[in-house]
Amino acid sequence: MAPNPKQIAGERAADYVNDDMIVGLGTGSTAYFAIVRLADRIRREGLRVRCIPTSERSATLARELGIPLTSFAETLSVDVTIDGADEVDPAFNLVKGGGGALLREKFVATASRAELIIVDEGKLKQRLGAFPLPVEVVPFGWQLTQRRLQDIGCEASFRSSDRGPFVTDNGNYILDCSFKVIDDPPALEREIVATCGVVECGLFTGLATRIIIGKSDGDVEERTEPGPLD
Numbered sequence: 474m475a476p477n478p479k480q481i482a483g484e485r486a487a488d489y490v491n492d493d494m495i496v497g498l499g500t501g502s503t504a505y506f507a508i509v510r511l512a513d514r515i516r517r518e519g520l521r522v523r524c525i526p527t528s529e530r531s532a533t534l535a536r537e538l539g540i541p542l543t544s545f546a547e548t549l550s551v552d553v554t555i556d557g558a559d560e561v562d563p564a565f566n567l568v569k570g571g572g573g574a575l576l577r578e579k580f581v582a583t584a585s586r587a588e589l590i591i592v593d594e595g596k597l598k599q600r601l602g603a604f605p606l607p608v609e610v611v612p613f614g615w616q617l618t619q620r621r622l623q624d625i626g627c628e629a630s631f632r633s634s635d636r637g638p639f640v641t642d643n644g645n646y647i648l649d650c651s652f653k654v655i656d657d658p659p660a661l662e663r664e665i666v667a668t669c670g671v672v673e674c675g676l677f678t679g680l681a682t683r684i685i686i687g688k689s690d691g692d693v694e695e696r697t698e699p700g701p702l703d
């Protein structure tokens with residue numbers, strides 16, 4: 474069977490977890506493999522950890538797999554978080570939120586000493602922006618927030634699901650903002666989060682500490698310093 478790059482990256486990241494760590498559990502199809510591997514290590518090695526999930530989906534998976542959970546009511550810092558991304562640039566800027574979990578993902582990332590980002594090679598981009606940037610907005614007056622975001626220079630599409638509006642775990646909506654190319658990710662992140670009606674945006678700048686890249690030939694590459702892509 475051909476190697477699965479997401480699985481390779483996810484499993485490698487789970488090996489960075491040690492006893493007594495508080496671990497942030499990411500969301501998405503790549504984070505899934507890290508969570509499964511972590512559960513496996515807990516079962517086989519007796520690894521002692523407590524985890525904070527970044528979504529209800531990951532919380533449910535973790536509970537099903539018997540992973541001990543905790544929350545910010547019990548701890549204010551996280552040792553390591555393992556999460557996926559939709560795009561990664563050479564400076565370790567990220568686009569996240571394809572799965573709609575960006576607010577809790579950023580919340581946990583900002584509390585984490587180490588943020589391990591697990592991706593396949595296709596997520597590496599010279600410049601961010603081809604993937605529409607998810608922005609979480611309050612439902613009240615979302616149409617005005619949409620207009621304000623479009624005034625920044627994007628096409629902002631309201632995210633829907635089969636059952637109507639896509640509603641985040643926090644009861645908010647998502648606007649997927651197509652900028653095509655993002656020239657200055659930190660400046661755009663600041664501008665978007667300063668927009669009234671916006672709760673958080675899927676640009677993550679200055680947060681990733683290690684990028685773990687699963688490859689289709691079964692190899693895995695790790696980057697700890699920003700630098701040019703091959």
Ligand code: 5RP
Binds near residue numbers: 557573
């Ligand atoms: C969810 C996310 C995910 O990490 C991102 O969308 C990548 O997902 P996948 O690993 O399924 O490609 O940000 O909000």
